[in-house]
Amino acid sequence: MTRSTFQPNSVLLDKGVIRRVYERRVRLAFGKPPTVLQIEAANSYAYVATIANHLYITEQTSNILKRRTQIFAAPLLAETRPLKKARYLRRWARRLTEFAFSSEDAIILAYGSFGLDVESRTVGVEAIITTDNRLAEHYERRHAEIKNRFDDMIVNLPEPYARLTLPQVATTATVLTFV
């Protein structure tokens, strides 16, 4: 992945990214230096916000933010949209666990293809940004097999699902190499 191949229009930020961006702001308000991971996530978030037209989070992340202190959470909720689960999202997530992804990782990856933006009626995102290096490496390593499995699944689904695609997966550290 290079800067020229990483130009996503729509990006799903995983919960770990949002958590660290939130905590980076907590540290600023508290007057305590942020951790390297918090800096990494906050700078990646700031960069991605300049190149992507749509920033998404999952419903779970949205619900967590709604229960957090709004002085920190409200701007993040305002700058992102929650994706809903389109039909077959969990079915694809279960297939992904066969590639040794955890349930939590499989759900995030499945949102990348079956996450529904109710407002724009679009499905899936072009890229997922994660703090999880293992997830990104594993996805990259098994991508060809995952793609075959994905194509085998969607070919048997009704028409609107047949156009769905797999997202790119990039870590916050990788995003910083493009800044």
Add this chain to the structure above:
Amino acid sequence: MEKLTVDADGKITIPPEVIQKRGLHPGDELALVEAPEGLLVYQGGVDDKTSAWWNRLDDGQRLLAETEARRYESLSDKERDSIWNEEADSIEAEAESDEIDLPTK
């Protein structure tokens, strides 16, 4: 892109012109980020989004943010993890009732 060389003591020297350009001073901290592509030396400071958020807050809101930040920072790692792991999604077929069917055109 600047090339840095590791010396015999494992230290690297940042060229003076870069130090001057970036406004670095003795004691400033730089983050070393391990990316799949290699090591990134990253200058700290506040990113644009965080900075814009902070600058929008008035004195009263900053005081409130500090109070809430103190409360959050006093939580244990386990308590913070618990907050961010609420309502984990199930991938089981029994949970599929909330999935939305796409309209056929």
